[in-house]
Amino acid sequence: MSKLAMDGGTPVHDNRTRPWPSWPAVSEPQWEEHQRGFREVYFSRTEGLPQPRGRQFAKAFCDYLGTTHGLMTTSGTNALKLALAAVTDTDGLSYNGECIVPNYTFIASAHAAWEVGFAVRFVDVEPESACLSPEALEAAITPKTRVIMPVHILGCPADMDRILAIAKKHRLKVVEDACQSHGAGYRNRKCGSIGDAGCFSFQSTKNLTSGEGGFVATSSPEVYKLAHALHHCGRPPPGMTLDEPRAGYSYRPSEYLAVLLENRLKELDAQCERRNRAARYLNAELKGITGIRPAETPEYVTNHAWHLYPMRYIPSAFGGRPRAEFTKALQAEGIPCSAGYTDLVSDHSITQAVRKRHPELVAVEPCPNAERVCAESIWLSQTMLLADERDLADIPEAVRKIQKAFHA
Ligand SMILES: Cc1ncc(COP(=O)(O)O)c(C=O)c1O
DSSP: OOOOGGGTOOOSSOTTTSOOOOSSOOOHHHHHHHHHHHHHHHHHTOSBTBOHHHHHHHHHHHHHHTOSEEEEESOHHHHHHHHHHHHTTOOSSSOOEEEEEESSSOHHHHHHHHHTTEEEEEEOBOTTTOSBOHHHHHHHOOTTEEEEOOBOGGGOOOOHHHHHHHHHHTTOEEEEEOTTOTTOEETTEETTSSSSEEEEEOOTTSSSOSSSOEEEEESOHHHHHHHHHHHBTTOOOTTOOOSSOOOOOBOOOOHHHHHHHHHHHHHHHHHHHHHHHHHHHHHHHHHTSTTEEEOOOOTTEEEOOOSEEEEEEOGGGGTTOOHHHHHHHHHHTTOOOBOOOOSOGGGSHHHHHHHHHOGGGEEEOOOHHHHHHHHHEEEEETTGGGSOHHHHTHHHHHHHHHHHHHHO
16 A cells, blocks of 8 residues: 655655646736736726726626626725625615525625724525525514625535525615625626626636726626725716715726736636536546545536635544545645535624624524535645646546555
8 A cells, every 4th residue: 555645655746747736827828918908908098097907808708698787896895895785776884684594605705894983694505505595584684684696605606696686675785795706697697797796806816807806796886886886985877866965985906907808808718618617527436435425516516716726634534534634635645635624604703703792693502514625524635626637537536545555
């Protein structure tokens, strides 16, 4: 039996000779395109307002998503803040009621809601997709609820038809957190285009990136107008007027970001297809290993964005060794991986800090499914899914090697 790399053996995957793809993907032809765009922006001396490039990208991304309106902003968190305030027609400067957020997500989903005056009610997720559970959602609605924030987590769409039906029944607004799901498809509709507004992050790890940045998409001119005012010191978009003056932040991005995004958007679908191919391969290979269970994709998913590739680890099939020991062994074999979100968002130190100072801003429903997802998950990054099959084959091989060693 071969010695584990963490015990001094030879790793299954040699990162020096076969490095995993790095992110963002770069190429000389694309650099030529970026240079042309940067040059145009630079010599036009229009690096910000009136944002001709930003508006051009917004149009391209809206066409891609199938929405009528959209605007670039400085981050996914700020996009969520703009959208939450815009769909509720508020300015975020006072208490606004409750926003329902799934308890398995990045802390920014909740933080955005707190920042624009919402209390957050954390709700359980579906056991497989780890997205907001429609049953748990409906049970959690209170007279204070105003907005639902489904998160298309790890690139997997939430069950939007069921969520929208609940929202309609209770007259609630829906803001999709699509920060991890660029290009994902729910019953052939793009994530981020289905609710009252959808929000994206272009932060550096994201499947579409400009280093930092964000986007609000909507098909409501009214929501667009208010989001625009909120991101631009209270000013409406050109050609539109506000009924009354509105408060507004300053969340406008640089024009250079739009150049990167416009060029990279052209590659998004091909990259997404490549990740899907890799995920199909890994699903098939890993299913055959007792104790490793790739997360099942719901039937309504017409395109998974695979921002992360999740699988579940069952210690009993690995000699009872805890997940932390397994991920350490896998990393030593040359397979980068992590346990992902190990805590419920409601248990996050930031949430605890918010709760201590403002107990009225945090409410938590029972979340047994989310607890289990936190306890069992292992993630591979989207970047690894861009590798070729020869490299991907090292993943199941390393898992088998570790299983054998843990059982010895
Ligand atoms: C689910 C989710 N929501 C919101 C955000 C916030 O995006 P940003 O980092 O661009 O503010 C992220 C970023 O990681 C995210 O993953």
